[in-house]
């Protein structure tokens with residue numbers, strides 16, 4: 066049975082229900098008749114909330130810096146009390162019982178006023194149900210749209226039941242399908258702080274086939290077809306302006322290590338690209354190379370393997386795409402044509418769906434007007450649709466790991482012609498989450514050996530242990546480019562660390578967001594549940610908010626990102642699924658509501674602002690009870706980026722690790738250099754724009770791992 070047949074077979078009716086819309090103006094106008102005041106929880110629902118509330122009252126604001134006026138009404142808000150308990154119940158108890166969930170969904174999908182007759186049959190159930198409902202996804206499309214039709218098939222009971230996810234803040238459609246346990250929103254990413262949920266419910270990552278996302282083996286079939294990106298030239302080349310600090314890139318130190326590196330180039334002209342590529346670069350608004358591009362382009366053009374580490378937002382994507390495309394053009398690539406088995410010359414892999422889609426759009430932009438065809442495929446979307454795209458021709462395949470393995474398994478992609486293998490966010494691709502999958506990829510039948518292909522790895526963070534693992538993928542004589550401090554934060558981001566206890570965080574968040582106004586802000590939290598909760602909470606505070614995390618269906622994730630990108634929802638609450646790579650114009654603030662567990666994750670998260678020479682701000686809530694282990698690496702990151710280090714943070718760092726500490730709890734703070742240097746010592750230090758000298762010879766290099 067072909068994919069098409071299976072798709073037709075499993076389409077089932079779906080349930081639509083009304084949901085409120087969380088857009089400020091609609092909220093104020095009461096357009097949809099809903100209100101967001103939550104009924105104060107009954108004492109039974111409060112669970113241990115009273116003691117927590119006591120704690121909350123006691124702890125108040127820690128020593129966090131005041132950022133402006135508080136909403137005077139906030140502390141008396143009805144939400145506060147009920148929610149306080151609701152939240153902590155949510156985070157500490159298992160609230161996933163189907164009965165409660167179903168009550169929440171079966172009515173109006175959440176956000177119901179406790180006085181609403183539908184929700185108030187039992188204050189306990191109503192309260193929980195309404196909160197559950199808050200986690201419901203709020204579709205934008207009409208109930209008759211294709212998306213709704215498609216996603217109506219994504220049902221499953223599963224042990225997680227109705228885990229529909231959070232609001233799509235400014236959705237303009239009022240449809241909600243009370244489906245249970247859709248897995249389509251999952252997969253494709255396993256953030257450190259995210260639960261990993263598979264069809265079996267086990268905490269291990271599986272390919273989409275194994276996990277059932279493709280519908281081949283088990284679990285629901287995913288039928289979401291993402292809308293095609295706009296085809297007009299203006300949209301393809303839409304870009305934002307480089308910022309005032311773009312020229313400061315020239316002063317960043319660049320270190321190249323490895324044997325016989327080619328000299329850096331200083332201008333695009335020196336790259337000797339073909340006219341079409343040069344036109345595309347100009348249309349993209351690029352006039353000057355960033356440091357990582359100055360070094361990486363000639364290295365890749367010279368046929369060398371590369372591991373490159375450069376700060377967030379400094380143009381790593383073009384650093385690999387341009388030389389690959391240049392090679393393809395030079396080699397006279399055959400125009401794509403329909404074939405059941407496509408054999409791309411380049412495979413690019415990245416850890417999240419949104420990121421790989423972004424890379425694809427960049428590939429499409431730079432290959433515009435050439436015969437090179439880029440295709441993207443990622444989890445949470447209909448496999449059949451991806452296959453239809455692929456069979457039409459594919460020179461560059463952009464894929465998330467699970468989906469890639471699925472497509473290879475379906476024999477739609479052959480690997481024999483692969484000349485370039487790119488791992489973006491390489492440390493993430495090689496860690497415990499995706500590493501096994503990547504190993505499978507390089508040992509797939511047909512995949513050229515590392516000697517026969519060119520392998521390129523990019524990230525803003527490349528810990529030593531990952532560099533060692535990478536040896537399996539790269540030729541022994543690979544080059545290592547480090548732009549600035551490896552693993553360091555972008556200096557264009559002004560970092561502030563506030564000491565805020567967990568019970569004061571929400572109040573502080575609202576205070577800051579009110580101060581910020583409509584400037585685009587990403588709020589990072591630790592868990593998917595909390596992302597839903599905080600997004601809901603902010604909506605109740607009349608702050609237009611949407612959310613993205615791994616439990617949301619792909620359609621919802623894309624909708625959320627779209628609403629955030631266009632400014633419809635200026636606040637995006639996210640888990641670490643959005644920490645890496647996402648390049649969104651005008652994100653002026655990142656708030657770490659919860660600090661991540663690793664410093665690398667922190668660096669990536671705050672790198673969503675301050676991109677490409679623009680400035681940004683990052684505010685992080687440091688909870689003494691849970692974040693102490695991060696104090697020391699934070700002090701290092703802050704001081705390396707020439708930021709003010711709060712005295713209290715330094716004290717914690719010292720008290721945690723003692724004077725003279727040199728590492729942190731998880732080993733080294735940074736992979737400070739190309740790890741091979743630790744064994745061979747010699748490398749060269751350059752400022753951007755000057756050629757590098759030689760480093761260890763490749764024969765010696767082989768001994769490092």
Ligand SMILES: Nc1ncnc2c1ncn2[C@@H]1O[C@H](COP(=O)(O)OP(=O)(O)OP(=O)(O)O)[C@@H](O)[C@H]1O
Nearest residue numbers: 351353354355377378379380381382525646648677
């Ligand atoms: N030479 C250039 N001139 C102007 N803009 C550029 C240049 N290179 C890249 N950009 C733009 O800078 C932004 C950031 O680039 P990109 O997303 O590739 O950064 P990155 O280094 O991959 O970041 P991250 O580490 O967060 O993944 C993009 O909007 C990109 O189009």
